[in-house]
Amino acid sequence: MSNIIPFKSAYGAPDSSIDWCEPNFMYSPYVAEPMNTVSNLSFVIFGLIGASHEISQRSKPAYVLMHLTISLIGLGSMAFHATLRVFGQQSDELPMVYYLLFYLYQINQDKFATPCKRSMVIAGLLTYAMIFSVVHVTLKTTTAFQVHFVSLIAVLVAQTYDRFRTTHLEEETKKLVRAFFCFGLSAGTMWMVDYHGCTYFMNDDSLFNPHGHVWWHILMGYCAYYSIVMLKTLDESEKQKPYVIKYDNLFRLPMTFRSVQANDDLEAQTCLESTASSPSEDTSNEQIMTRPRTKSEQVTV
Numbered sequence: 001m002s003n004i005i006p007f008k009s010a011y012g013a014p015d016s017s018i019d020w021c022e023p024n025f026m027y028s029p030y031v032a033e034p035m036n037t038v039s040n041l042s043f044v045i046f047g048l049i050g051a052s053h054e055i056s057q058r059s060k061p062a063y064v065l066m067h068l069t070i071s072l073i074g075l076g077s078m079a080f081h082a083t084l085r086v087f088g089q090q091s092d093e094l095p096m097v098y099y100l101l102f103y104l105y106q107i108n109q110d111k112f113a114t115p116c117k118r119s120m121v122i123a124g125l126l127t128y129a130m131i132f133s134v135v136h137v138t139l140k141t142t143t144a145f146q147v148h149f150v151s152l153i154a155v156l157v158a159q160t161y162d163r164f165r166t167t168h169l170e171e172e173t174k175k176l177v178r179a180f181f182c183f184g185l186s187a188g189t190m191w192m193v194d195y196h197g198c199t200y201f202m203n204d205d206s207l208f209n210p211h212g213h214v215w216w217h218i219l220m221g222y223c224a225y226y227s228i229v230m231l232k233t234l235d236e237s238e239k240q241k242p243y244v245i246k247y248d249n250l251f252r253l254p255m256t257f258r259s260v261q262a263n264d265d266l267e268a269q270t271c272l273e274s275t276a277s278s279p280s281e282d283t284s285n286e287q288i289m290t291r292p293r294t295k296s297e298q299v300t301v
Contacts, residue, residue, distance in 0.1 A: 014084035017142040020213045021198035024084065036081040039214040042221030043074025046253060050225055053255050062106045063228055069099040070224045077217065086140060093145055094133055099224070100152045101125050106231060107159050160234070167238045172245045176233060176254060180226040187219035222253075229254045 007029040014024065014032065022033040031037055047070035054063045076091035105125055112118040136145060169177075194201075194212030201209040229245075233256055236243050242259040249255070 009084070011083040011085050015086050016080065016084045016089040017086075017140060018089070019084065020081065021194045021201055021209060022211065022213070023202075031082045032084045033081040035211055035214050036217070037078050039217040040074040040077040040081070042218045043077065043224065044071045045074075046221050046225040046251065047071030047074065049249070049251070049253060050228060057257065059232070060106075062102060062109070063232060066099060066102045066106070066228050067225075069095055069102060070221075070228075073099060073224070074221070090137055090140075093149075094136065096149060097132060097152070098129055100149070100156060101129055103156050103227065103231065104152075104159075107156065107163060160231070164234045164238060167234065169234070169237055173230075173233045173237055176226060176230045176245070180223060180230050183219050183223035183226060187216050187223055190215040190219065225253055229256060232256055 007025040007027075009025055009032065010029040020033060020036055022036055024032045027034060047067045050067035050070070051064050054060075054067060073092070073095040076088070076093075076095050080088035080092040082088065105121065108121075109118075112121050132148075190210075190212040192212075193210065194216065197212070200206055233243060233245065236256070244257045244259045245254050246257060247254055
């Protein structure tokens, strides 16, 4: 692929193993691929929105960390597409694996009944992440990373199906599952179009460039976000915990709320009001009972 490079890179010669389908450093020496860089804001913004919501709902810390990892993926991918350097590429690819390991832990968490087992599993996953990081940084093997990444996704999808296949799901949860697969398959399609069709799209005879990798970022931002909400609702459905899914935000992202939250708040408010009113009533009664009688109130026996 021949790219027009009107500016010299401010980060040194590009040395990433992949050069995506967008002319490099056309507008600035600081951003190699502007559209591919900016489109990663979907990961960053969606991850922060999700983490903020889960914190407000006092959800499991794992869900908060998973959302923050999505934001980290976006920041790493921005570094990759802005620089086209190996360190940027690894900053993009490694958090993707870390996120899948978070998911792997969460989907199997109920199997770790004791704190000792949990600690062992966490230590094992951390060791795996460290070893993979060292190997990936050292060998810089793109194909091996892609095979490893897809294999992990296949394992997680299979484990998710195996755990929840007998769980009764409400229609709203089924909608989440369908949307997750729809976003994921659409994103994968756009990635393949961009990766394998770039020679044609960058040719002068091409009518237009669909910027498939931009769509990959946007669609995968939604897919990653949906994967966390899907896992959470599946888990709560299995445990028969009532919840409500709402989409009332700018990006139409699903958010889960406890369906009894309003009742809990009402009960708490009622309790506070009754507690606040009780002392005054008791005090007034006490004052009535202890007030000395006047002469007119005294009864002569």
